[in-house]
Amino acid sequence: MRKVLNKGFVKLVDKMGDDSSIVQAARVSYSKGTKTKREDDKLIHYLLKNHHWTPFEMVVFKFHVKLPIFIARQWMRHRAGTFNEISARYSEMEECFYIPELERIQSQSITNKQGSDGELELSKRKVAYCSFIEVSEFAFKEYQKLLDLGVSRELSRMSLPVNIFTEFYWKVDLRNLFNFLTLRNDSHAQFEIREYSKAILDIISEIVPVAYEAYNKNK
Amino acid sequence: MRKVLNKGFVKLVDKMGDDSSIVQAARVSYSKGTKTKREDDKLIHYLLKNHHWTPFEMVVFKFHVKLPIFIARQWMRHRAGTFNEISARYSEMEECFYIPELERIQSQSITNKQGSDGELELSKRKVAYCSFIEVSEFAFKEYQKLLDLGVSRELSRMSLPVNIFTEFYWKVDLRNLFNFLTLRNDSHAQFEIREYSKAILDIISEIVPVAYEAYNKNK
Amino acid sequence: MRKVLNKGFVKLVDKMGDDSSIVQAARVSYSKGTKTKREDDKLIHYLLKNHHWTPFEMVVFKFHVKLPIFIARQWMRHRAGTFNEISARYSEMEECFYIPELERIQSQSITNKQGSDGELELSKRKVAYCSFIEVSEFAFKEYQKLLDLGVSRELSRMSLPVNIFTEFYWKVDLRNLFNFLTLRNDSHAQFEIREYSKAILDIISEIVPVAYEAYNKNK
Amino acid sequence: MRKVLNKGFVKLVDKMGDDSSIVQAARVSYSKGTKTKREDDKLIHYLLKNHHWTPFEMVVFKFHVKLPIFIARQWMRHRAGTFNEISARYSEMEECFYIPELERIQSQSITNKQGSDGELELSKRKVAYCSFIEVSEFAFKEYQKLLDLGVSRELSRMSLPVNIFTEFYWKVDLRNLFNFLTLRNDSHAQFEIREYSKAILDIISEIVPVAYEAYNKNK
Structure with a gap:
């Protein structure tokens, strides 16, 4: 592995x-x-x-x-x-998000319209890092709140951001x-x-x- | 259409x-x-x-x-x-989210493990409805904050939830x-x-x- | 096998x-x-x-x-x-043909437009049986004649009938x-x-x- | 066309x-x-x-x-x-064969193991040309003989050589x-x-x- x-x-x-x-x-x-x-x-x-x-x-x-x-x-x-793939309709998702490392947090590439490669000040990278964590935590808290209310899994998962981990064969x-x-x-x-x-x-x-x-x- | x-x-x-x-x-x-x-x-x-x-x-x-x-x-x-499909690496995403109507917000189905069909009290449905809006708005605000900081599009979009609209041919x-x-x-x-x-x-x-x-x- | x-x-x-x-x-x-x-x-x-x-x-x-x-x-x-699959452009084909057994030689099905299931007199089945062998042998003899003349494999094989055996993975x-x-x-x-x-x-x-x-x- | x-x-x-x-x-x-x-x-x-x-x-x-x-x-x-594609199980095949032109009848390529590009004496090319025609005609005659006997189409077609024409969309x-x-x-x-x-x-x-x-x- x-x-x-x-x-x-x-x-x-x-x-x-x-x-x-x-x-x-x-x-x-x-x-x-x-x-x-x-x-x-x-x-x-x-x-x-x-x-x-x-x-x-x-x-x-x-x-x-x-x-x-x-x-x-x-x-x-x-x-x-x-x-x-794991189905979020069948199963509850784990609280497991991708948070990029500080040095990976880059600015928009100028030469590559779809990429990132530019430098970014450390302070800005830290803001972004915290933002990723904050949104992930908030979205997951709301996800669980809805499940606890009895809202179906297929609906509750709609607020989960795309940096949550999934699994497939x-x-x-x-x-x-x-x-x-x-x-x-x-x-x-x-x-x-x-x-x-x-x-x-x-x-x-x-x-x-x-x-x-x-x-x-x-x- | x-x-x-x-x-x-x-x-x-x-x-x-x-x-x-x-x-x-x-x-x-x-x-x-x-x-x-x-x-x-x-x-x-x-x-x-x-x-x-x-x-x-x-x-x-x-x-x-x-x-x-x-x-x-x-x-x-x-x-x-x-x-x-639209690429969130190339283009900024619009603020356009799917928010289910109140009557669509249902509880987990008992007979169908992956579905939703049960009744849910109106007050709970209202809580869920507001939660969807709140997470969408917060995530989008953070998305724009990161773009404004200069973080690349392919990274900034990571916090967007799966109820955001996309388009494809x-x-x-x-x-x-x-x-x-x-x-x-x-x-x-x-x-x-x-x-x-x-x-x-x-x-x-x-x-x-x-x-x-x-x-x-x-x- | x-x-x-x-x-x-x-x-x-x-x-x-x-x-x-x-x-x-x-x-x-x-x-x-x-x-x-x-x-x-x-x-x-x-x-x-x-x-x-x-x-x-x-x-x-x-x-x-x-x-x-x-x-x-x-x-x-x-x-x-x-x-x-074996390529008849690369390799010479073996003399190996499918000849159906006598009891398999049937007449056109009346109910199934693409099938065969009707009875056929033994004498007719024997004629068909011999015909399959005769065409196979004649075609293969001509195939070898052309190869012996120096005609390329990809051309010589054009006379081989569709009951010749091939192999594939x-x-x-x-x-x-x-x-x-x-x-x-x-x-x-x-x-x-x-x-x-x-x-x-x-x-x-x-x-x-x-x-x-x-x-x-x-x- | x-x-x-x-x-x-x-x-x-x-x-x-x-x-x-x-x-x-x-x-x-x-x-x-x-x-x-x-x-x-x-x-x-x-x-x-x-x-x-x-x-x-x-x-x-x-x-x-x-x-x-x-x-x-x-x-x-x-x-x-x-x-x-036309199905030879459903339909009788037409007498329509590919016979290469004399100048196309070439010898085995020496550099290209699967191709043909060498020269071949005219007399040999003529022999090959006649052979293609002869096998096609003989095989088709036998095909019709079997159909006339009442043998099913899916069986009778087994003697048809691979230079017969087919059609598809x-x-x-x-x-x-x-x-x-x-x-x-x-x-x-x-x-x-x-x-x-x-x-x-x-x-x-x-x-x-x-x-x-x-x-x-x-x-």
């Missing part, structure tokens, strides 16, 4: 296949049997470089992820996978995971999702070392 | 095909030409009843939807379509739209998404009247 | 998950831990009966299949999976496999693909016995 | 959207209205260059295609679209069409499918001229 952000994590729960599954699937096209390790590695590099993606779909991962809702929203734009194949990582470990992606991407890269580097190397070389 | 909830809407922006496109696609399987209107209608009913879904994929809709984030989150679990074909409607216009779905589903049903009933009739008969 | 038809087979090569993975994925929605075996089984039946399909996507299979091209064509209409999750089986183990499906469907049902009944039972009960 | 190969064609039957739909979908992310034509064109180039693909999914095409089965098999490996969005064209109009793709790709490029260049230009610049 890799810890991410103040209270999140990524955990590999299950997987199917490894580098050899990519080779096996590709070789059926040529109806040829196994070869040397060196030839297999070369084949994986060749496939990735030439965008022969289907053999990479033969490797499948299942992750358990805990992350703030605003990151889950970016994550779920990736449609080629399966999600099962995510099944995805290696082809689509590489696509996710290319977009989400990019400098244009938000810092918080890049942190998750790095944790995932770290995890898969041990399971598909050759594909991982080929990916890094070609991205 | 159909108004939905206090400040949302569904609007059909573009479409491809109608009942005749379903017939045309199905008839290619039999390599037969056009027939009478009555036979065409019968064919659509037959296809839908027997789960021959691909011809229904030949009809495509594009909607513009304004809706609260917690409903957008349910909506986007449907992966077989295309979404383009949604492209979906009729097969997947029927699937969406079956799940989201169901009594187990949350009231708010059922309101959107009804608006959509209303819109498409005029464009694919025969398929709409067949759908209602078989669902 | 299950033998299917005169020279085909289905073989499970790899898999991820079992009944417990379905339960695990579903339980995250309620953020509840493990329960008794009996409650787990009940949950799987409940999910399947109520079309809560995503937890079934958490179980993944990889099959190796050898089958005639005309069946592969029906199979590949199922888009939610991954195929890696197929990765598919349990949700989409159930959908495949519902359509392809149906009385309206062609006999030959039903034979493959039965072999697959047989294989998965041992891996996901509870889901298999629930599927049979609800289909 | 564009004629392709000796007896095939590609025909645009319906479409939704054009260049302006791409712009409209992209602009919602920034919640900004219309701009000048020049800025719109620049935006399309920017989106394509930076792999922001979803706005291109907002443009949808429906084609009617007549093509040999071995090309249909390559085509249908593209899963992100909808196909409705194909619905696909612009994003996935570009992906198709990148793979199928490539020098590694088979000559015959490249011919179809060129016809499609020709058709869409008139409907989405700016996206077409951006695609050509960046592929």
Whole structure:
């Protein structure tokens, strides 16, 4: 399990296949049997470089992820996978919010219209830090007040801010995971999702070392 | 444009095909030409009843939807379509929140673990109503305070609650739209998404009247 | 490995998950831990009966299949999976054809416009049987003649009939496999693909016995 | 309608959207209205260059295609679209085969393991040409013989070679069409499918001229 952000994590729960599954699937096209390790590695590099993606779909991962809702929203734009998420209609949410560290609190980027990278005075960062905590605490207090009044969960949760943590299981194949990582470990992606991407890269580097190397070389 | 909830809407922006496109696609399987209107209608009913879904994929809709984030989150679990949504990293969010009407504020359902349908005293409903407004206003005030301090948009928006309105364009074909409607216009779905589903049903009933009739008969 | 038809087979090569993975994925929605075996089984039946399909996507299979091209064509209409197939552009095809057994050679069905179920005199069935063999042998002889002349593989194979065997790896999750089986183990499906469907049902009944039972009960 | 190969064609039957739909979908992310034509064109180039693909999914095409089965098999490996194809279980197939022109009959490529590009003596090409015709005619004669005997269509068609023509309707969005064209109009793709790709490029260049230009610049 890799810890991410103040209270999140990524955990590999299950997987199917490894580098050899990519080779096996590709070789059926040529109806040829196994070869040397060196030839297999070369084949994986060749496939990735030439965008022969289907053999990479033969490797499948299942992750358990805990992350703030605003990151889950970016994550779920990736449609080629399966999600099962905690439902705030079924269950009460825990008081567990993402509060960025002081040094992460940055100003609007000038070059990147969607990013943040500018400097910000310490005093302002402290104000922002306290504001995040204050809104989270107030919203959660009101959430509980409504639950205590008997208001249904699906209604009470409407006041919870998007920095509250949620959890899901995510099944995805290696082809689509590489696509996710290319977009989400990019400098244009938000810092918080890049942190998750790095944790995932770290995890898969041990399971598909050759594909991982080929990916890094070609991205 | 159909108004939905206090400040949302569904609007059909573009479409491809109608009942005749379903017939045309199905008839290619039999390599037969056009027939009478009555036979065409019968064919659509037959296809839908027997789960021959691909011809229904030949009809495509594009909607513009304004809706609260917690409903957008349910909506986007449907992966077989295309979404383009306002980005709170690029743009400042408007002060526009979903506040349920007093009579919608209900207690937790006893029979339906994820729903709300019980009665609730008026005084309690009023407390909840005010709480929704109060959290929305406070969170938005803090959001603007952070923006004014120079904190980046992607960070400032973290305190916004899930009842804030967002907007997206949604492209979906009729097969997947029927699937969406079956799940989201169901009594187990949350009231708010059922309101959107009804608006959509209303819109498409005029464009694919025969398929709409067949759908209602078989669902 | 299950033998299917005169020279085909289905073989499970790899898999991820079992009944417990379905339960695990579903339980995250309620953020509840493990329960008794009996409650787990009940949950799987409940999910399947109520079309809560995503937890079934958490179980993944990889099959190796050898089958005639005309069946592969029906199979590949199922888009939610991954195929890696032998390429007749890369490799020479083996002389390996599907020749139906005498009792399978039937006349056009009268009730089912796409099927065959009528009786046919033995003498006619024998003529058909010989015809299949004759065309297969002639086409393959010409195929080899062209290869021997130096004509490229991608051109030479154009004369091969659709009863020649091909092979592929197929990765598919349990949700989409159930959908495949519902359509392809149906009385309206062609006999030959039903034979493959039965072999697959047989294989998965041992891996996901509870889901298999629930599927049979609800289909 | 564009004629392709000796007896095939590609025909645009319906479409939704054009260049302006791409712009409209992209602009919602920034919640900004219309701009000048020049800025719109620049935006399309920017989106394509930076792999922001979803706005291109907002443009949808429906084609009617007549093509040999071995090309249909390559085509249908593209899963992100909808196909409705003539069924040889429902309908009798026409006697309509792809016979390559003499100059197309080439030897196996030495550099490209899956291609053909070498020279071949005229006499050999003539032998191959006659062989294609002979097998097609023989197989079709046997097909009709079986139908005349009363053998079901789904069985009789098993002897038909993969150069027989089939037809389908194909619905696909612009994003996935570009992906198709990148793979199928490539020098590694088979000559015959490249011919179809060129016809499609020709058709869409008139409907989405700016996206077409951006695609050509960046592929």
